[in-house]
Amino acid sequence: MPDRAHAVALLEEWVKNEGLQNHMYAVEAAVRHYARLRGEDEDVWGLAGLLHDLDWEKFPDNHPVPAVNHLRKFGYPEIVLQAILAHRSDFTGVEPQSELDKVLVACDELSGIVFACCLVRPNGIDDLKPKSVVKKLKDRTFAAGVSREEVAHGVELVGLERSEHIQNVIDGLRGIAEQLGIRAQDRAG
Numbered sequence: 384m385p386d387r388a389h390a391v392a393l394l395e396e397w398v399k400n401e402g403l404q405n406h407m408y409a410v411e412a413a414v415r416h417y418a419r420l421r422g423e424d425e426d427v428w429g430l431a432g433l434l435h436d437l438d439w440e441k442f443p444d445n446h447p448v449p450a451v452n453h454l455r456k457f458g459y460p461e462i463v464l465q466a467i468l469a470h471r472s473d474f475t476g477v478e479p480q481s482e483l484d485k486v487l488v489a490c491d492e493l494s495g496i497v498f499a500c501c502l503v504r505p506n507g508i509d510d511l512k513p514k515s516v517v518k519k520l521k522d523r524t525f526a527a528g529v530s531r532e533e534v535a536h537g538v539e540l541v542g543l544e545r546s547e548h549i550q551n552v553i554d555g556l557r558g559i560a561e562q563l564g565i566r567a568q569d570r571a572g
């Protein structure tokens with residue numbers, strides 16, 4: 384199985400937009416956190432999070448099919464490829480079935496809004512609570528690009544209370560908060 388360094392090299396080759404790179408690292412961190420919580424293989428699950436939007440910049444019209452075809456050549460695990468296909472079931476027709484498929488969908492949109500919340504808070508992620516995120520979810524003008532329907536669908540798929548899922552995503556993102564520049568010290572000034 385290709386390792387994380389291989390995946391990061393692909394990401395850097397295909398994705399030039401820093402915002403999209405950050406999104407992919409954020410989703411990786413959230414999915415890895417779920418893998419730890421559920422006793423799954425963190426390295427395998429992490430690859431799905433890290434690579435799920437690999438071709439979004441290069442091939443937006445066919446996302447994520449070209450990425451999956453490319454990854455298959457390198458021998459990425461089928462469970463990773465399935466999850467990447469299932470995160471865009473509206474386009475691929477591949478519905479989320481495995482636990483990884485469901486967790487990936489659930490972390491994808493939500494990590495976007497958690498990240499956006501951090502950017503408008505003086506203390507960033509340091510003291511972020513689920514209830515602040517819920518408040519922002521209700522304000523549809525905030526991070527308007529994040530589909531509230533997808534967030535709700537993700538919560539359903541992951542099978543937890545919404546606030547518990549939000550807490551898990553916050554905990555996941557905390558692990559790479561420095562890299563994402565969302566800690567209090569990064570927000571100062």
Ligand SMILES: [Fe+2]
Pocket residue numbers: 435436439446470471
């Ligand atoms: Fe995507």
Ligand SMILES: [Fe+2]
Pocket residue numbers: 406410435436491492
């Ligand atoms: Fe995404």
